[in-house]
Amino acid sequence: EVSFAENLFRKDLSPIELAAAIKDCLDQKTLTVDELAAGLHRSCHWVQAQVSLLDWPADVLEVIHHGKISIAAASNLAAVHDNIYREFLVRQAVENGATARATAAWLQAWRSMAPAEEAITREPAAAGESVQPAVPQAPCIVCANVFRTDELSHVPVCVHCIHTIRDIGSS
Secondary structure: OHHHHHHHOOOOOOHHHHHHHHHHHHHOOOOOHHHHHHHHOOOHHHHHHHHHHOOOOHHHHHHHHOOOOOHHHHHHHHOOOOHHHHHHHHHHHHHHOOOHHHHHHHHHHHHHOOOHHHHHHOOOOOOOOOOOOOOOEEEOOOOOOEEEHHHOOOOOOOHHHHHHHHHHHHO
């Protein structure tokens, strides 16, 4: 127990080493989750999260261990089950310093992708009614007719002068 406490409170302990120490303590039944949580001044959920961190893919654990990526950013990458794509994302995260927000976007994009086999074999979607793109429009300040914004000119005029011009135009 003394060596466990010494190792646990070392200043240079990586998150992976900390998680492994907690898991060892729980596996050897030295302390319970509740006792560890109380001793570390953390929640039981935090202790369990530390242990579950060790179930993440090895490439993700390695970059966390070496301090190249945060646990928050890595947690999103750990959820990518395609090994080749995850390795690519891990490399990008390390080389470009990705944040948790960036890796969350990567995870969301990965989840939205169709499997390659499905994308290749799927029939094209039936052509439906063509949708016309929305074109921004605005009223002319003089005649009040509505025009496409690319047909209007930008003239910097204050609100007071716009009202004056409109009043003159309507009289």
